[in-house]
Every structure is written in structure tokens, then in C-alpha cells.
Amino acid sequence: MKKTWWKESVVYQIYPRSFQDSNGDGIGDIPGIISRLDYLQKLGVDVIWLCPVYESPNDDNGYDISNYQGIMDDFGTIEDWEELLEGLHQRGMKLIMDLVVNHSSDEHAWFVESRKSKDNPYRDYYIWRDSKNGGEPNNWASFFSGSAWKRDETTGQYFLHLFSSKQPDLNWENDKVRREVYDMMTWWLDKGIDGFRMDVINLISKIPELPDAAGDGKYNFGGEHFMNGPRIHEFLQEMNREVLSKYDVMTVGETPCVTPEEASLYVREDRGELSMVFQFELMDIDAGPGGKWNVTPWKLIDFKRIMSKWQVELDGKGWNSLFLNNHDQPRMVSRFGNDGAYRKESAKMLATLLHTLQGTPYIYQGEELGMTNVKFASMDDYRDIETINMFNEYLESGRSEADIMASIYSKGRDNARTPMQWDGKAHSGFTTGTPWLQVNPNYTEINVKESLEDPDSIFHYYRRLIELRKQHEVIVYGHYELLLEEDEHIYAYTRTLEDERLLVILNFDEEPVTFELPETVVYESAEVLIGNYVLPAGASVRRMELRPYEAQVLKLK
Template sequence: MEKNWWKESVVYQIYPRSFKDSNGDGIGDIKGIISKLDYIKNLGVDVIWLSPVYKSPNDDNGYDISDYKSIMDEFGTMEDMDELISEMHSRGMKLMMDLVVNHSSDEHHWFMESRKSKDNPYRDYYIWKPGKDGNEPNNWTSFFSGSAWQYDEETDEYYLHLFSKKQPDLNWENPRLRKEVYDMMKWWLDKGIDGFRMDVINLISKADGLPSTSKGPAYDWGGEFFMNGPRVHQYLQEMNREVLSKYDMMTVGESPGASTEDAAKYANLDGTELNMIFTFEHMDIDSGPGGKWDVKAWELSDLKEVMSKWQYDLHDKAWNSLYLNNHDQPRMVSRFGNDKEYRVVSAKMLATFLHMMQGTPYIYQGEELGMTNVQFDSIEDYKDIEIQNMYREKVIENGEDHDKVMESIYIKGRDNARTPIQWSTDENAGFTTGTPWIKVNPNYKEINAEQVLSDSDSIYYYYQKLIKLRKEYEIIVYGKYDLILEDHPQIYAYTRTWKDEKLLVINNFSSEEVILPLPANLDFHTAELLIGNYEEAYATSLYDEKLKPFETRVYLFK
């Protein structure tokens, strides 16, 4: 297997609005990030992925970009950005920017020109269609609820927006548009950034003729015609030839609806497209037939099946990205662990479970503190457009039960990840001296960076150990994954094999003590415990060993 720095790296994602405010306006900013670089470096991470800081009207918190070569005023200036790149590089860290090119803001000058007339030179930078019999051009629905089409009186046509109506989709069929995107990417790479996380990149090619879906209104909303579309690989290969192959850089493509077969093409080992993609399959194991907001209890068997499939199917074909939460997902300790009495041990277990797999691990800000989901009293306290649109559609327009809908928001809402980082016990968790743009999670008095940094047994220092092990043992990066105890309802255990070494990773996903029934063909005479989340974890023999609640252990044997 070819060795690469991006395979051996650990990535830390910063959502700038919620990270650290330096000027008291209640919004995190670039200077705030610079002030905390040593905190991140101390964890041992190599790469920071920065969610969008470009100029934006902020309809979707910066994922609606009005100028790709300017910085949002709230976040600072281009000089601040240059300083951030320089300060990161001086610490030996790399910077991966968010690239949002499936859509732009409707306030981007391309779109403002595009909507002026049908013969404007920018018209086909976007996807415009006449209506059909007084209705939208087709029946696709937006990721953010409602129709994916917006009528525009000026030219009596509709434009496509798979997300907010202020996020019109770019028309990748247009070679002029593609060249503009590639030039912009090179501009940032020449500035010194080290890679791109590509937002919903597998949506850039839409099916010819934009046909309506016949799969029913609830969950199948046209995705078969815009996910992994007919020319997506052609476009990414062109992007690779024009831009990516010319730089020593890292790429990861967010790819909703991508299968392992798709991933093997997007992240193929011959390097003609991307380094890796983000799958969503494991993020859907608690979704019922009605989609994300139709919450159901998740099963460990489902997690095993999905994670193992991606490990097996991509081995020697492509590279995995590893994550359990990000800016679009709830907090992992609340979702997959126990955020009450076993918060610390279950957070450590989940980190071990993930970081010991084959792939590049991603840490989302605050994960290393064990930050949890939040339950705001009022729908007014939620800022996310997806939450607000869903609530309006379900409760206000369709009369669904308020409490039931709020419960699904508590479990799955994106704002769970977007509450400010809890730096200290000071007012507003030390995030800002002003009024935070979104409320702070009230548990910041108990959960904060000040506390974890003063406790040698904290989640933060556990992450530090995990990352250090990854640097020391190639098997953790490159070893082959094999699931064991496949049918055990509480234990997720697997091995990694590399050359003449074997790694055994054991995770108890329950709040009960569990007997560990290991297969007899594993030889533990030379087993060395590399890491565990209980101090007294040791074993002369692992057979029929008792695991504590949410216990994790990693053994190396040769």
C-alpha cells in the first residue's frame, strides 16, 4: 500500500463562527482561531479543516458564498487569513479549506448577472428552466424542505436550488464556469493552503433532461437524478488534471448517497480524482423510513455492518475518512455513547473505536472536551435554516406535534454541533465577551477546556495519546481490518493486521459489564496493552475477561 502524508494525518475541524471570538461581537473569527492554535497543535493533529470563511450573506452559515476570494467581515480580513496560514505552517500544521462549488449565494455577482436576462453571458452559470403547465420544471425537493425550484419574475423562469433558495446550483455543464472554479482553487493553493474539503461535491452533475422522480414524496426526492450524476467523474478528473495533480495537497469530498462502489471511483488509488470521501451511511442508522427527522433507536449490529462494509470494500481500492460527528451532525457522545454518567469513558471509547480503523480520522471541535447535544427551550433559540424550515413545514403548516418535532431536533439537529466551544467557566464559556450568536450549552460549567487541561485523565489527553500511537505504529494507519464477534449485541471488536503484527481493538458499547468471549484462535502470549480508558485495564489472559461499561482496550501482539 502506498504511503501518503494525508493517510497518516489526523484532521481537526473548526467551525469558525462557534470556535473563539476575539473582538466581543459574539461571533467566532480568524484571530480567535490564531489565539488557540497551540491548543490544537498540543493535541497532535496535523491538519485543520476550516469551514467556510468566505464572504457570505450567511443564509446557511457561510455555505452560501457571494465572493470566493474575500473573507466575511465578521470573521476578519484577508490579512488575518494570511496570518493564519503562516502561523499554522510555522507550527507544522496544514490548512484544508472548505470548497463550496455545487452552489453559490444568490448574492454572488455571477448570479446577479445571470438573473438579469436570458441572454446574459452569466445566464448558464446556473440551471434555469421554464415552468411546466404552471408548475415547477420537475418535482425535486430541497435538502432544506420544500421545492428545489424558485420562480424568478424577471425572466419568467425557475432556477434550481438543492439547498436554500439563496443557494442556486451552479451549472457544471458550462466549461467557462468550471474554469472559473479551477482558477479560484489555484488562487487559494498558491496562497499556501494545503487542500480542500469539497462540499456535496457528488451533486455537481445532474441527469440529462432533469426528469421528475416517481419514487414518492417523503424521502426519495429526486436524489437518483442529482447524486453521483452522469458526468461527475468526468468533472472531477478534469479538476484533478487542471488543479489537484499540480499540488501536494489533501482532498476529501462530501458525498451524500455515495456507495462503496462510488467511493472506489471517487477516491481511487490511481489518484485521478480525490484522496477520500465522506460517507453518510453510518450517519443514517438512526433514521427511519421518513428520513433524518424520523428518528429511530440505532442498533450496534447496523453500525458494525456499515463500518465493516466500508473497511472491507475500500481496502486496497480507496481510502476511508473516519468521523462520528461534524458541523452537520449531533455530538457523538450524545448519539453513540452515554452523555450522562459515562460521558468521559464513552467519549474515550468512541474515539478509540474510530481512530484504530483504517482511514484518516477527523476530530470535530469540542469532541476532545466531550461536548454534548443541547436542548434549547424555544424553537427561536435555534439558528439553523434546516431546523427552522423543517419546523415550519411540520408544525406550522402541517399541524404536527410541537413536542415530538422538538424531540427530533434535540437528537438530530445541526445546532447541536454549533453551540460555542466551551473554553472555561467564565460567562459564555469564555467564547465571547459579548452576546454569542447562538446560546452556549448550559453545561459549560462542568465541561470546558480549562477543566480538561487541568485533569491528566481527561478526554483531551486521551486523544493526545491516541494520536501519538498513530504516529508510532504503522499498523494503526495501514493495517487490514477484520471484524470479530460479529453477532455480539454489546461488543464491537476488530483486528488490524500489518506485516507480522496484529492489533486487537475491543469496544463495549453498553453501560453494563460484559464478558468478553474472544475466539480461541487469537494468541495473547505476547499481547501488549497500548491504550485503554480504565486505569486498571490489564490482562494476563483475555479469555472471558470482564469489560466495564463503555470500556475500550487496544492490544498489540506480534
């Protein structure tokens, strides 16, 4: 397997609105990030992924971009951004930017022109259609509820918006659109960035006829007509040829609903498309028949099956991205661990998993502190458009408010977007003003200051995990083999690279369990590389009594 810097890196995701405010307006900003670069360097991460900081009306927290080459006033100036890039590079870290080109804002100059008339030169930059049978052109549902179409009064036609109605989809069939995107990407790469995270990139190629979606609702999910569409690989190979191949960069594509087989088409090194993709199969593990808001209990056997499938099927073909939370997902310690009595132990156990698999680990801001989900008492405290739309829609359909709030507490995107918890002072040191979204009330116990001072903290455990990846190539490139496939409490596996071999043992339960090493795993000695509990003297790897959420990584010889 080809060795590259991005395979050996650990990425830290910053959601700028919630990271650090520098001017007291309650909104995190670029100067705030600059003030915390030494903290990121101390953690040991290699790459920063910066969520959108571009000019935007902020309908979807910056994922509705009105100018791809300008910085939103809330976040600072292009000069601030240049100082951030320089500060990262000086500290030996790299920067990847969010690329949001499935859609723009309806306030982007292209769309302002496009909606003026049917014969405007920019009309074909977006996807316009006539009404069908007096209604929308088809029955597609928006990801954010309701129809994926909006009628525009100026011309009487509808435009497609798979997300918010303020996020019209770009028409990638138009080669002028693609040229504009490639020119914009080149502009940022020439400024010195180190790559892109590509928002919902597998949605850019739609079946041209835009047929109706299957289903019996008024509006139905039409993913079969716009996910991994007919020209997606042609477009990405063209993007790579025209732009990406000319720079030493990493790319990660957000690709919902891909299988390992489909993912390999995006990431195989002989195809010239992307470095890696984000896939979300694991993120659906607790979604019931009604989708993500229909929260159902998840099982470790299913968790292991999904993780193992991706580890095995991409091995030698392409590269995995490793994450358990991000700006769109709930906090991982609340979802997959125990954010109460065993918050520290389970956060460290989950971190051990992410940092000992094959792939590039992604840390979402605050994860390294064990930040948790939040339970705001009122909908007035929530800011996420998806959550607010869902609440109103479900309330109208007759679901009880208590039932809806339980779903939001489990899966709402604002769980991840509460401000970063820096210290125990007012608003946790995030701002001197009123934060745009309330700080999680547990900030007095869970914060950076407390974590740095505690040698046994989650933060310092992350530091050691990151150091281990740099010291042991087997953690990066080793082959993965699952052990105890049917065990409902223990996740155990080996990683092997030539004559180097690791054994990873993880207890996903709050009760003690007994681990028995399969006889097929032969070894002469075992050295502990890291663990969230101290192993008793003389403990046997063959049979080990695991404490609640215990994690051990051993080097076998």
C-alpha cells in the same frame, strides 16, 4: 499501499462562527482561531479543516458564497487569514479549506448578472428552466424543504436550488463555470493551502433532462437524477488534471448516498480524482422511514456491519475518512455513547474506535472535550435554517411541538454549533459579548480549562491516541478483521500489518459484559497500548470482564 502524509494525519474541523470570538461581537473569527493555535498544537493534530470563511450573506452559515476570493467581515480580513495560514505552518500543521461549488449565493456577481436577462453572458452559469404545466419545471424537493425551484420575476423562468433558495446551483455543463472554479482553486493553492474539503461534490453533475423524481408527494427527493451524475468522474478527473495534480494536497469529497463500490471510483489511486470521501451510511443508522427527523433506535450489529463494510471493501483500493460527528451532525457522545453517567468513558471508547481504524480520523471541535447535544427550551434559540424550516413544516402538518422538539434535540445541526467551551466563565470564554448561538449550559463542567488540568480527561486521552498513530504504522495501514460479528454489546477487531497485530475491544453498553477472544486469534503475549480503564493485574485477554463503555487496545505477539 502508497504511503502519504494525509493518510498518516489527524484532521481537526473548525466551525469558525463557534470557535473563538476575538472582538466581542458574539461571532467566532479568524483572529480568535489564531489565539488558540497553541491549544491545537498541544492536542497533536496535523491538519485543520476550516469551514467556509468566504464573503457570504450567511443564509446557510457561510455555505452560500458571494465572493470565493474574499473573507466575510464577521470573520476578519484576508490579512488575518494569511496570518492564520502562517501560524499553522510554523507549528507544523496544514490547512484545508472548504470548497463549495455545487452552488453559490444568489448575491454572487455571477448570479446577479445571470438573472438580468435570458441572453446575459452569465445566464448559463446557472440552471434555468421554463415552467411546466403552470408550475415548477419538475417535482424535485430541496434538501431544506419545499421545492428545489424558485421563479424569478425578471424573466419568468425558474432557477434550480437543491438547498436554500438563496443557493442557486451552478451549471457544471458550462465549461466557463468549470474554468472559473479551477482558476479560483489555483488562486487559493498558490496562497499555500494544503487541500480542500469539497461540499456535496457528487451533486455537481445532473442528468441534463432534469426528469421528475419518483414518489407520490408534491415534491420528492430527486437524488437519482443528480447524485453521482453522468459526468461527475469526468469533471473530477478534469479538476485533478487541471489543478490538484500540480500540488501536494489532500482532498476529501462530501458524497452523500455513495456505496463502497461508487466511493472507490472517487478515491482509487489510479483514477486521479480525490484522496478520500465522506460517506454518510452510518449517519443514517437512526433515521426511520420518514428520514433523519424520524429518529429510531440503532443497533450495534448494524453499526458494526456498516463500519466493517467500508473497512473491508476499500482496503487496498482507496482511503477512508473516519468521523462520528461534524457541523451537520449531532454530538457523537450523545448519539452513540452515554452523555450522562458515562460521558467520559463512552467518549473515550468512541475515540478509540475512530483512531484505530484504517483511514484518516476527523475530530470535530469540542469532541475532544466530550461536548454534548443541547436542549434549548424555545425555537427562538435555534439558528439553523434546516431545523427552522422543518419545525414550521412539521407543525403545519399536524405534528405536536413536543414531538418535533424531541427530533431536534436528537438530530438538529445546532447541537454541533453551540460555541466552543473554553472555561467556566461567562459564555465559557467564547465571547465577551452576546454569542450568536447560546452556549450549552453544561459548560461549567465541560470545558478546555478543566480538561487540561485533569490528567484523566478526554482531551489527554485524545492526545495519547494521536501519538499512538504516529508510533505504530499498523494503526494507519493495517488490515482490518471483525471479531464477534453477532455480539450485540461488543465491537472487537484486529489490525494486522506484516508481523504487527493489534486487538481492539470496545464495550458499547452501560452494563458490564464478558469478552471471549475467538480461538482463531492465537498469541503469546499481549501489551496494553491504551485503554479508558486500567486492566487488573493478571487479566486474561482470552476472557475479560468489560466495564461500562470499556475500551482496550492491545498489541499481540
